[in-house]
Amino acid sequence: MLKIEHLTKTYGEKKAVDDLSLHIHPGEIYGFIGHNGAGKSTTIKSAVGILKFDAGTVTINGKSLTEDPLGCKRDLAYIPDNPDLYDFMSGIKFLNFIADVFAVPAAERQEKIRKYADLFELTGDLAQPISAYSHGMKQKLAVIAAWLHSPKLIVMDEPFVGLDPKASHHLKEMMREHCDSGGAIFFSTHVLEVAEKLCDKVAIVKQGKLVKTGTMDEVKGDDSLEEVFLELEAE
C-alpha cells in the first residue's frame, strides 16, 4: 500500500532522512518510532506529498507519488502533528469542504459525519467556528475529516496527542477496523505502550536512518518495546 524506497531528504547540510526504505502492506498498522528530530515528521510529510524529497521513491497503492501525486493523494488521508485547521470555518463547513475535494456523495458524507461526530461527541459543536475548538476537538475533527472519504491509506503524525482517553480508545478501534477492511495505517508516536499494543509492524528511526523494522515480535522479542527503543538509542 505504501512503499518508501531509499528516501533521502536534506535541509541544507543536514540529512533529515537518510536512505530510508519501508513497505506497508494492506491490513497493517505500522508504527513509526524515534526520538525528537529523528526524521519521523519529515518522512511522513515526504510520503504524503507535502515535502519534496531529494532522492528515493514513494509508491502509494501502486502509483508513484512523483509521477501521479494527485492519484496518490486521492487514496490517502493525512493528519499532521498539529491540527492547524481553517479557524474561520465551522466544524461542519470544514468537513464538507474536505468531502467536496474528495467528491464524497452527499448521503455518504452525512452518514459518516453523523457516525463519527456522535462517536467523538462532537455533533453539538459542529456549527461552532473552529477557532473556538480546543486542541483535542480540532484533533477529533481532523480524524473525522481523514475517515470521511474512505481512504486506503491513513498517515498520521502523533494522532493521540490532545485526545481524551475515550477518544483515543475510539481512534484505536477505528484504526483496527480500517485495517481489517483492507486499508493500511502508518503513524508516528512517542507512546510506546500504544505502539506495542496496536501495531502489527514497527520501524525505529534514528538520525534519519532506519535502525530496526519488522513485526512487533521481530523487533522486541521477549523485551518490551520501550527497552528495545532505549537500547537502540543508547548505541
Add this chain to the structure above:
Amino acid sequence: MLKVLVKKQLAEVFKKYFYDAKKNKMRSRWAIAAWFLFFFVIMAGLIGGTFAFMSVKLCKGLAPIGMGWLYFLLMSGIAIVLGAFGSIFNTYSSLYLSKDNDLLLSMPIPVSSIIASRLISVYLLGTMYASAAFLPALIVYWVTAGITAARMICGIVLYLIITIIVLLLSCLLGWIVAKISLKLKNKSFITVLASLAFIGAYYFFYFKANNMVKDMIVNAVLYGEKIKGTAYWLYRFGRIGEGDFPAAAIFSAVTALLCAAVWMILSRSFLDITTSEGKTEKVRYVEKTVKERSAFESFLRKEFGRFTSSANYMLNCGLGILLMPAFGVLILINGKAILAVLNEIFTMREGFAEILVCTALCALVSMINPSASSVSLEGKNLWIPQSLPIHPKTVLRAKAALQLILSVPPMLFAVICVTAVMQNPIAEKLMICLIPLLYTVFCTAFGSYLGVKMPIINWTNETTPIKQSGFIAIAIFGSWAITVLFAAFYLWFGYKIGITGYLTLWAVLLAAFSLILFRWLETKGSRRFEEL
C-alpha cells in the same frame, strides 16, 4: 525583560527589512539599506512631500502676520488625525490579537512589560505617519519664520507631544474596538462598517482641506480671535511651536497625566480582553441537506470565508469594492462638469480627460488585492491544500477568482456610469470600458503572481501578510505606478496616435501581460506553491 520583548516586537515589525523569507536567510547590508531607503522615499518623499507643500502655503500666509500658533494648531491636528488614522487598524490587532499572547502570558513576564512592548510598536507606526505630516511643517516654519533656541526646543517638545497624543488616541480607539468586538456576533462586518465611517469622515475633511486652508489664510485674524476667545487652550497649544515654554510645560504635564490614565485602562483590561473568548452565544448544529460542490467551488467558498472573516483583510484588500461604485455615482452626478473642466485644462492634449477617468478607475481597482495576501494567509494551514488531491493551479485559480468576483462587478458598475456620461464615439467608449476591465484582470494576475513569488508563511499576526509585507506594497504601489505611466505616456506621445489607438495599445499590453502572468501561475507558480 522589557528590552527583550521590545527587541522581539521590533524584530517582528521590521522583519521584512532584515530577513529574506524567500531565501530563508538574513539580507545583506546593502539589501537592508535599500529596503530602508525605499521606505524613507515613500514616507518622506511621497507623504512628507505632500505635507511640505501644504505647509509652505499655510506658513507663508500665517507666520508673517503673527499667527504661527494657528499654523501649528492646524498642522498638529492634521498630524494627529493622520497618525491615529494610519495606525488605528493596526492597534487592535497589535495590542490584543498577537498569536504569541498565550506564550508570553504563560511565562514569568509582568503583564505591564508585554503591554509596554506592544505599545512601542503601536507608537512607532503612529509616529511614522504623524512625522510625515508634522516634521515638514516644523522645518518649513523654522525656515520661514527663522530659527531660535526657544522655537527649536519647543518645536521638538510639540512634536513629541503630538506623537504621544497619536499613541493615546490609537490605544483608546483600539480598546473601544476590542471592547465592542467581544460582544459582537458579526465582528468583522461591523468593524468594517465602523472603519468605513471613519475613513469617509477622514476623506470628507481631506477633500475640503484645500478650501479650508484658503479660507483660513484669508480670515486668519478673525478665526484666530475666535479661537483665542472660545478655546483659549487650543491657542496655547499652537503657541508651543512658536517657542512658548510655559505652554510646552503645561501640555507636557497634561499629556503625561493622560498617558497615566490610558496606561491604567489598558493594564486593567488587557488580560480580560486577550484571554476572553467573547460572549457570543453557542450556535446549535442542525443537520441540513448538503449540496455537493466541485473542488474549485469549494476552495473558492473557502477563500470567501477567509476574506469575510477578517475586518483587517476586508478593509486593507477590499476598500476599492466600495470606492468604485462611489466613483461611478460621483461621475453620474458631476461627470459632465468634471469632464468639461478637465477638457478646458488640457486643451493641448485632446482626450486626456477620458484618459484621466480611466486612470482613476484603474487606480481604484488597484485597491482590491486579496490575491496578493491569500497565499501567505494560508500560513500554518498550508498543509491542507498541499496534502489534498487537488492541483495547485486549482487552488491559485480560486484565489484569483475571489479577486475577480470582488472587483469585476463594481468595475462594471463604474464603467457603465462613466460611459453613460461621456459623449465620445462608440469605439472610444468601448475602449474606455475595456481598459479598466482589462486592468482589473491584470491586477488580479499581478497580485496572484506577487503572492506566490514573495510569500511570508511564518507570521504571528495576520497584519503582516495583509498590510506589512513587500508583496502587498508592490501590488498597490506598483499598480498605481502603472496607472501614472498610463496617463503620463498619453501626455508625452499617446495623444499623437489618438485616444482609440492609445487605448488599443494599452489593451494589447494589459492582455499580453495578464496572459503571461496567468500562464506563469499555472506552470511555475503552481510548482512554487507546491514547494512552499
